[in-house]
Amino acid sequence: MKVPRQVPLADVLAMLDACAPGHSRRASVHHVVVTWNGRTYPGLPLGKHGRRDQNDIGSSQVRSMVRHLEIPAECAAKHLPSMAQAFLGK
Amino acid sequence: MNVYPLFFNHGGLVAGRGFLAHVRIQGRCLLEETDEAFVSFFGVNPGGVAGQGSTQDEARRDFLEHLRLVVFDFASEALSFEHFKELVEAFVAETNRPSEAQWLEAVAAVRAGEVDRSGYSRTLPAEQPSAAIVVRVRESSPAAIAPDMNQQDDMRVAACG
16 A cells, blocks of 8 residues: 655644634644544654654644544545545555 | 554653643554655644654654654643643543544454564454553552653554464
8 A cells, every 4th residue: 555654734734724623732742632523532643753743743642633633534544545545455 | 655553552640730640642643654764653642743853763763752742742831740640641531533534444454464563472362442541540649650661662563463
């Protein structure tokens, strides 16, 4: 399965805005903590050196978060098209 | 694409605001050989963490590092040892349900002999996930710290028979 190793954190946050309406997120020391649908994903990396503008984060973390929060796969694929194959299992 | 259902052991000392804790987590995770030279680890219990790398060793280290850092985040935020213990226990208990479904499918594949278990020779019965998912958080004083708190990380394939 072809999946990018890294994706821009800014794109992931935009996907959350579109696909997880009403979610909350905050920065901890090492991660972005995302809560939605009664569930919490505390392990989304902040980016290199703890900075959100040091963009890229591991795509496996994004896949894990989409699964854990039960974000609709079709919406995630639409807003992160480079990862569509991973989200949709095609 | 090979997928391995694993149990893992991870722990160590954690410093919080005015407390020292010994944390031990025995949980479940899923190893996926996603692509050529790309391996992913997905947490099942706890479900809120993952890792990746070019090899299984690299991905395993990344997964355990993120797990360790999430616990450190809890220690930074907790106002007391009791609060920290609640955060860690809730984190481990929150199951990644889609990953759990894949984990159970992978257990069936291991039992059917469809998965190469070389490198993960020890196994645990997969029917004991509730017993195998363990989180122990104990407050420690400097006088109580002893070498038996040192713990090597461990991963085992889930299946039996």
